[in-house]
Amino acid sequence: MQAVGIEEGGREEKVLETNVGESFAIRLWEDRTRGEMYVPSYDPEALALLNDEYDRSFGDSNNAIDSGKRTFEFRALKSGVHRLVFEKRMGWKFTPEDRRVYLVTVAGEDPVSG
Numbered sequence: 001m002q003a004v005g006i007e008e009g010g011r012e013e014k015v016l017e018t019n020v021g022e023s024f025a026i027r028l029w030e031d032r033t034r035g036e037m038y039v040p041s042y043d044p045e046a047l048a049l050l051n052d053e054y055d056r057s058f059g060d061s062n063n064a065i066d067s068g069k070r071t072f073e074f075r076a077l078k079s080g081v082h083r084l085v086f087e088k089r090m091g092w093k094f095t096p097e098d099r100r101v102y103l104v105t106v107a108g109e110d111p112v113s114g
Contacts, residue, residue, distance in 0.1 A: 013101045016084075020108035023050060023075045028086060028100065030054070031067040036097065038086045040072060046082040047104065048075045076106040 018024050030036045032054075040049065051073040056066060074084070082104045087096035 013103055016102055016104045018076050018104065018106055020076055020079055020106055020110060023073055024104075025071050025073045026084075026086070026102065027069050027071045028088075029067070030070050030088075033066045035090045035092070037089050038070060038072075038100075039089050041085045041087070042074075043082055046076070046078040046080065046106070047084065048077055049073070050075050074104075076104065078110050079106045079108055081105050 016024060028038050030038060042049075049072065052070070053073075054068060054070045056068040072086075076082075084102040084104055086100040086102075088098035088100075090097055
């Protein structure tokens with residue numbers, strides 16, 4: 001998998017390259033003390049979410065802050081270029097706090113469905 005930053009419409013997008021059947025991971029920082037949570041949006045026929053884990057960062061043992069890295073693991077199901085969008089949501093807001101966009105280029109033969 002390869003990641004490259006590009007500009008489109010004033011927003012940075014990352015380009016990921018993988019093959020059909022391979023898995024890849026995206027790691028994002030969340031501060032759950034503030035109510036932050038990333039929500040992915042993608043085509044489930046092209047990408048499958050295999051795992052979603054949150055790894056809390058333990059700094060000072062007396063610290064009540066709940067922040068850490070969240071890892072999303074996906075498997076590429078279909079060849080082509082697929083858009084994967086993560087919006088950082090907060091429960092009391094109608095608009096996302098942040099948005100991360102990935103263009104996933106998947107090479108290889110699609111599995112034959114029988």
